[in-house]
Amino acid sequence: MSGKSSVVGTVAGPGDDPNEFVFVTPADKSIKTGEFITYTVSVDGGNRSVLARVTNRELIRGLPEGFLADPEVGPDTVAATLGVPTDDTELYRLTATVIGYYDTEMTTFANPRQLPAPGTPLSIAPDQQLETVLPNLGCETDSTDVTELEGTAHLGWLLNRSPKATNIHIPIEEFASTHLAILASTGSGKSYTASVLIEEMMGADSRASLLVFDPHGEYDTLAEMQGNEAFRGEDGYEPEVVYYDPERLRVRISELEIGDVMAVLDNPSNRMQERLSTAWRAMQRQESRTWGIDELIGEMEARYGEDDASVGALEWRLRQSIERNDLFHPEDNVPLNEIVDPGQCTVLQMDTLDRWNQQLITTVLLRRMYRERLDAVRDRDSQIEHPLFALFEEGHRFAPASGDAPSLGIMRTITSEGRKFGFGLGIISQRPSKIDQDVLSQCGTQISMQIKNPNDQDAIKNSVEAAGEDVLRELPGLTPGQAVVSGDAMNTPALIQVRQRRTSHGAGSRPVIEEWRDAYDQRQREPTQSEAADFGEGDSTGVQSLD
Numbered sequence: 128m129s130g131k132s133s134v135v136g137t138v139a140g141p142g143d144d145p146n147e148f149v150f151v152t153p154a155d156k157s158i159k160t161g162e163f164i165t166y167t168v169s170v171d172g173g174n175r176s177v178l179a180r181v182t183n184r185e186l187i188r189g190l191p192e193g194f195l196a197d198p199e200v201g202p203d204t205v206a207a208t209l210g211v212p213t214d215d216t217e218l219y220r221l222t223a224t225v226i227g228y229y230d231t232e233m234t235t236f237a238n239p240r241q242l243p244a245p246g247t248p249l250s251i252a253p254d255q256q257l258e259t260v261l262p263n264l265g266c267e268t269d270s271t272d273v274t275e276l277e278g279t280a281h282l283g284w285l286l287n288r289s290p291k292a293t294n295i296h297i298p299i300e301e302f303a304s305t306h307l308a309i310l311a312s313t314g315s316g317k318s319y320t321a322s323v324l325i326e327e328m329m330g331a332d333s334r335a336s337l338l339v340f341d342p343h344g345e346y347d348t349l350a351e352m353q354g355n356e357a358f359r360g361e362d363g364y365e366p367e368v369v370y371y372d373p374e375r376l377r378v379r380i381s382e383l384e385i386g387d388v389m390a391v392l393d394n395p396s397n398r399m400q401e402r403l404s405t406a407w408r409a410m411q412r413q414e415s416r417t418w419g420i421d422e423l424i425g426e427m428e429a430r431y432g433e434d435d436a437s438v439g440a441l442e443w444r445l446r447q448s449i450e451r452n453d454l455f456h457p458e459d460n461v462p463l464n465e466i467v468d469p470g471q472c473t474v475l476q477m478d479t480l481d482r483w484n485q486q487l488i489t490t491v492l493l494r495r496m497y498r499e500r501l502d503a504v505r506d507r508d509s510q511i512e513h514p515l516f517a518l519f520e521e522g523h524r525f526a527p528a529s530g531d532a533p534s535l536g537i538m539r540t541i542t543s544e545g546r547k548f549g550f551g552l553g554i555i556s557q558r559p560s561k562i563d564q565d566v567l568s569q570c571g572t573q574i575s576m577q578i579k580n581p582n583d584q585d586a587i588k589n590s591v592e593a594a595g596e597d598v599l600r601e602l603p604g605l606t607p608g609q610a611v612v613s614g615d616a617m618n619t620p621a622l623i624q625v626r627q628r629r630t631s632h633g634a635g636s637r638p639v640i641e642e643w644r645d646a647y648d649q650r651q652r653e654p655t656q657s658e659a660a661d662f663g664e665g666d667s668t669g670v671q672s673l674d
Contacts, residue, residue: 135164136221138247146225148179148242150249151187154217159287160184161601161622163252163261164223166243175228176269177239178252178260180619183222223249226619229260229269235618236260254293257285261621262297280327282320282574286609286622295623297572297616299333303516304546305571305615307553310587315577316607317555318345319632320625321518324553325349328516329472331360336515337472338496342485344478345520351630352472358629369473371466373480378491379460380423380449381416387490390533391448391483398437402427419457420450454484461488463495463510482524489525490534493517497541500548514549522554523561535563542569559586571615577605 136152152158162181167174227236243249259271264279273279279296307324311317328335329352339346350368352358358366385407389400406426410418423445427438449455466473475492477485496511503509519525526538541550542565554570556562560582567586578584579602588599601611601622613620 133250134248135251136249138166138243138245138249139220140245141242142222144224146238146242147182147222148225149220149222152219152221154219158184158219158221158251162287163226163257163285164249165252165256166247166249168228168239168241168243168247170228170239175239176256177228177243178226178236178257178619179223179249180226181221181223185220186217187220188218229256229618231267231269234265234267235263254288257293258295261618262295263301263616263618264296264298277332279332280324281626282323282327282612283610283623283625286624290624295612295621297612299328299335301616302553302572302614303328303335303514303551304549306542306545306551306569307518307572307574308522308559308567308570309553309555309574309576310559310578310583311557311576311610312578312580312583313557314607315605316610316625317557317574317576318520319608319628320574320576320610321520321553321555322346322349322628322630322632323625325472325518326352326358326629329366329470330358331362331364334360334364334366334470335472336467336469336513338467338515338517339472339474340477340485340489340517340519340525341474342477342480342482342521342524344476346474348631349472349474355629364470367468367471369466369471371461371473371475373477375461376454376475376477376480376488377456377459377461378454378488379416380419380455380457381411382460382491382495383455383487384494386536387487387533388445388449391487392441392444393448395441395444396437399441402431402435402437403441406430417458420445452484454480454488461492463499466492467496467511467513467515469513486525486532486534489519490537493534493537493541497537497545497548497550500545500550504548514551516551516553518553518555520555522556522566523558526554526563526566528561528563530563535566539563539565542566559583562586564589572617573612573614575599575602575611575613576609577607578602 135156135158136150138148138150140149141147142149158164158181160181160183164179164181165176166179168177169175225238225242227238229235230237256269258273259266260269262273264271264273264276266273273296276296278299280299281294281296283295284291285293285295309317309321325337325339327333328337350370352366353368354365385404388403388407389395395403406423409426410423424438424442427441428435431438466475477488480488496515496517499509499511500515503512525532525534527535538552541552545551552570554562554566559567559578560580564586573587575587578587584599584602587602599611608625610623610625611620612623
């Protein structure tokens with residue numbers, strides 16, 4: 128964009144921060160906070176197009192207050208009556224923070240370390256330039272047609288531009304390998320946004336291997352991807368969506384570790400812990416992987432005698448907590464080759480399991496999958512030869528800040544080391560302050576939506592390094608579907624409007640008014656319950672006194 132007509136403001140001078148400058152613009156050049164502007168500066172003998180983000184806007188000259196005193200009469204009307212021109216009455220001072228120029232060799236922004244001189248003209252950054260350089264797409268020019276790139280996810284468009292004017296495509300490989308966090312208050316669109324990303328990852332360009340841990344049954348409508356033309360590849364590819372209900376979720380007892388068992392039992396004594404640990408290790412050294420509580424009790428009795436009181440107490444607890452729990456089985460296990468496969472999205476429906484069982488099945492599954500990925504990378508036999516991505520709805524339930532979950536340990540391991548083994552995690556949560564900070568800080572890409580709770584805002588500030596203060600200030604004012612995208616998938620944070628889903632949304636609020644009316648009408652149609660007629664032959668007792 129060049130030429131006088133494209134100029135929207137003029138630099139007035141430096142700002143308070145070393146990377147800030149202020150500029151002046153008339154009201155008819157309406158520039159919103161968060162907008163990207165550009166100017167030209169000479170760097171190393173060449174002209175560079177530098178981007179800056181508008182962070183503040185204040186009126187420095189407006190209509191006289193007397194014009195605004197009567198709310199019944201518009202200021203323009205009063206000004207016209209008095210013969211005062213209003214076209215150039217308003218003048219704004221805006222603050223902008225320098226982002227830098229796009230270095231095509233480094234494929235990221237470089238800071239010119241010099242502010243624009245006073246009088247430098249400023250322009251609105253072109254749409255295509257922003258589409259190319261805002262996401263971390265590794266483009267070698269600043270005007271690439273990003274729709275031609277493979278492996279990208281169309282997340283939405285810049286919030287401060289016209290709808291669909293500046294589309295944001297983020298690289299799937301970045302957030303799938305360095306982990307993802309979607310953080311928002313209830314009703315702000317976090318599961319909707321997650322589903323948009325799932326749609327993009329299951330497209331013909333990516334054919335991801337996805338596993339969704341769904342504790343509330345919010346992802347039923349993803350099945351609409353099957354047979355949908357929008358997801359079909361030229362070679363006939365179609366995504367497969369598999370639902371695993373609790374009846375099919377099983378944990379083989381031998382897959383549990385002693386720490387899992389201790390957590391399941393009700394506060395065992397030190398003597399019981401010693402006996403159980405010894406017997407458990409002995410059972411795990413056996414070649415057979417299909418043993419149950421009977422065999423474990425037999426091992427303890429063989430070591431400590433059948434009359435040992437601690438063994439007796441352990442037997443009762445083990446049968447109560449493990450043997451009578453349908454989740455555990457001596458032989459059955461969730462087959463990994465059924466739940467992870469390229470081009471397959473598997474939704475683990477855990478809505479009828481209690482929180483503890485949800486955490487346990489998650490612990491064992493993640494541990495098994497991580498072990499298989501480690502074997503695959505080290506050229507050992509493996510059931511999972513391809514990278515995979517696991518997405519956790521209600522992520523604070525599986526990686527709580529309190530530390531009270533058996534799944535926390537393996538999630539910390541995967542978020543810190545999973546990138547090397549092609550195992551990515553995505554955390555979705557309405558309570559960032561309730562998520563373990565080690566896990567949250569390892570999520571390289573963040574999609575932050577409306578957050579009003581001060582504790583949750585602080586949690587994002589403490590763990591999301593890439594999002595600056597000026598961007599995070601936007602969080603309370605966002606409306607559903609609006610988000611700040613930052614981190615590894617972006618060269619600089621950006622405010623976006625999330626695009627519309629191609630499948631139906633299954634996690635919206637209930638139509639309570641309609642359901643109340645239907646329930647009331649149903650109730651009215653039911654026959655009135657009459658008192659049973661007294662056909663007995665005894666004498667009436669008459670009216671009874673309450674005294």
